[in-house]
Amino acid sequence: MSEHPIRFLIVDDIAENIQALDxxxxxxxxxxxxxxxxxxxxxLMLVHDYALAFLDVHMPGTDGYELAELMRSTERTRGVPIIFVTAAERDETRRFRGYEAGAVxxxxxxIDPVVLKSKAEVFFRIGCQARDLQQQRDEMEQIARDRDRAADLLRAHTDNSPLAFVTLDQDLTIRDWSKGSERMFDLAAADMLGRSAPERGWLDxxxxxxxxDWLAPGDAAAPRHSAELQLGHASRGTIPCEIYGSxxxxxxxxxxxxxxxxxxDRKRAEEIRSLLIGELNHRIKNTLxxxxxxxxxxxxxxxxxxxxxQSFSGRLQALSRAHSILSDSTWSSAPLDQLIDDQIRVGTLDGDRLERRGPAVELAPDTMLRMALALHELATNAAKYGALSVPQGKVHLDWTAEDRGVCLTWRESGGPLVAAPEGGGFGLDLIAAVAGGEADAVAVDWHPTGVVWTIRLSEGVEAMGSSGTVVDVTTETLAGPPALLDGLAILVVEDEPLVALDMQAELEDAGAGSVRVARTVDAALAALSEQRFDLALLDGNLKGQQVDTVxxxxxxxxxxxxxxxxxxxxHLxxxxxxxPLIQKPFPPAALRRTLTDLLDARPARAAE
Known part of the structure; x- marks a missing residue:
């Protein structure tokens, strides 16, 4: 039987009549x-929908006519077709009353079975058609609800999407302009809909x-197109856009x-990345x-x-520390005071015997690197031959603003008698090159009471509102006794072969018994499983691998x-x-001093 059968209703007070009709x-x-x-x-009619009702005319209480009138007075039953069943009602007046009450x-x-079945067949088919139409109507209503929900969902997505959705006809007239389009181009839909995209200035x-070309007739299948175009913005001119078309x-x-x-933003990021890569390559090549x-x-x-x-290692360290200072300032600029503090921190300059005075200024990266080498040479020469070679000597470092640059004066006093050197060394040339090779930018006066250097920097200098903060430089003072490595087994975990070779040579020169090199995390863990070591040096990163496990x-x-x-x-x-941390590149003395400290602390660690 169908899931939704057709229903007839027989109303008669005599059961035999009902059974016969049924x-x-x-x-x-x-x-x-x-x-x-x-x-x-x-x-029953309140519960079910009926395609036809057979009503007996003569029933006790409410007869068939009255029941028909009640049915017609109620919205739910008003449309139910009624056929009266009677044995005697052939009076035209009473038949008219039945039709008036709603009978069909x-x-x-x-009852003639043929007549009954033929009349019932008509209403059965009408009922089937009504049922099918109702099912179709229900399905169409559900489809319409689903469609409306899908449309609402799609509209919500398009309105809130970071993408802009635009529909154009064959003449490039704008037929749809989403909320995302309004936000992206700052152009209202009311000003765009029905307008030609090129004439409106949105499309060049x-x-x-x-x-x-995309809209030209082609294959039946809808191809997917993509391109990068410059599209018009209300206030920003044209903006780069990536478009996908169907x-x-x-x-x-x-x-x-x-x-x-x-x-x-992506284009800007690509430009910045390209600029940074170019700048990085430039700086690396300049450094090398x-x-x-x-x-x-x-x-x-x-x-x-x-x-x-000795001299090469010191100059390399000066460059390395200047690089660290610049890295902390993202290679924009760094304070001159910070560079001087760094020289004091590593022991190149004696802070107790240095008098400095000058305004707060920042140095551009190239100027900072040259100045780091110059200060290193000045301090080294003063420690070897000048004022810092004797206990009572002092260094006066002054600088003043001068147009767009700065003038620095290095003056030594209290040291040995000074005489001009017979032949200029490389260090003197380095100091002279600090001003970028400009003529008369660097001058030296070999005064008997103390040498005086005057350095004028005409570019790469900028005044500061306040003095810069001092960076915590991790390289320790180089002075100190050599490490006692006699007979010790040392593990070096380093992925750069030349650096590992250099450290191995330094450790062996310091008397290490055996030095084992591991270049990967797995090799280091294997070495620790196979051998007992007294000390270890661990690189912070092994070809991209973290060294936490080691x-x-x-x-x-x-x-x-x-x-x-x-x-x-x-990053460790x-x-x-x-x-402890030793930063690359490192002087051998720093390595030895750190290892000495580790050995001195070893009993205390063991006691713990």
Missing amino acids: ALLRRDGLVVDHARSATEALE DYIFKP SAGAAILR ILSEAGRRTLSLQILDIT ANVQAIARQGLRRSSRLADFE ADRLRRSQIPFCFVSGYGRE PQGFEDV
Whole structure:
């Protein structure tokens, strides 16, 4: 039986009459309900919808005519077709009353089965059609609700999406302009809808040609197009956009649906990235060229290899520390005071015997690097031959603002008698080059009571509102006794072969018993499983691998170690802030001093 059968209702106070009618009407897809009174009939009609009702005219209480009138007075039952069943009502007046009450026909007893079935068949089919139409109506209403919900959802997505959604017809007239389009281009939909995109200034001629090419007749399938176009913004001119287009066919006309992404930030990021990469390459090559020049000139002018090694290492350290200062300031500029404090911190200058005075100024990166080398040379020369070579000597460093630059004066006093050197060394040339090679920018007076250097910087200098903060430089003072490494087993975890070779040579020169090099995390963990070490040097990063597991293993094994890294401490494993850090490049003395401190602390660690 169908899920929604057709229903007839028989109302008669005599059960035999009901059974007779039921037997004649029975068929597939039909349900016949019975009622013995008008009250039962009304109750059933409140529950079910009926395609036809057979009403006996003569019933006790409420007769068939009265029941029909009650049905017509109620909205729910007003449309139910009624056929009166009677044995005697052939009087025209009474029949008219039945039609007036809402009957569509009469059936007289005794009932002719053919007549009954033919009349019932008509209403059965009408009922089926009504049922099918109702189902179709229900389905259409559900489809309409689903459609409206989908449209609302799509509209919500388009209105709140970071993308702009625009629909153009074949003439590039704007047919749809989403809320996202209004936000992206600051152009209201009321000003755009129905207007030509090129004439409105939103689309230039090049972009219009591309979109017209997309709209040209082609394959039946809707292709997916993409391009980068410059589209008009109300206040910013044109902005770079990435667009994706789909062709839709509607009533023989092709329309273009566009999804648009503003890529202004991405373009700006790409430009900045390209600029930064170029600047990085420039700085790296300049740095390598400076190191090359320092090495060549130092070798050329050094009489002994030991002198070269000492001077070259010191100059390299000066460059390295200046790089660290600039890195902390994101390579924009850094205070001159900070550079002087760095020289004091590492022991190149004696802060107790330095008098400085001058306004707060910042140095550009190139100027900072040259000034770092110059101060290193001035302080080294003063310690070797000048005022700082004797206990009573002093250095006076003054600077004053001068147009767009600054004039620095380095004056020594209280030192040995000064005489001009017979031949200029490389250090003097470095000091002279600090002003960028400009003529008369650097002058020296070899006064007998103390040498005086005057350095004028005409560019790369900017006045500050206040003095800069001092950066915590991790390289320790180089002075100190050599490490006692006799017979000790040391693990070096370093991925750069040349750096590992250099550290191995330094450790062996200091008397280490055995030095084992591990270049990966796995190799380091394997070495710790196979051998007992007295000390370890751990790189902060091994070809992109974090060294946390190695550091944790060293601590659990109670092996003293230090980090050796080009990174700052913020990039090292967390929880190891108490572990010493030697920053690359490092002088041998710094390595030895750190290892000495580790050895001195070893009994205390063991006692813990």
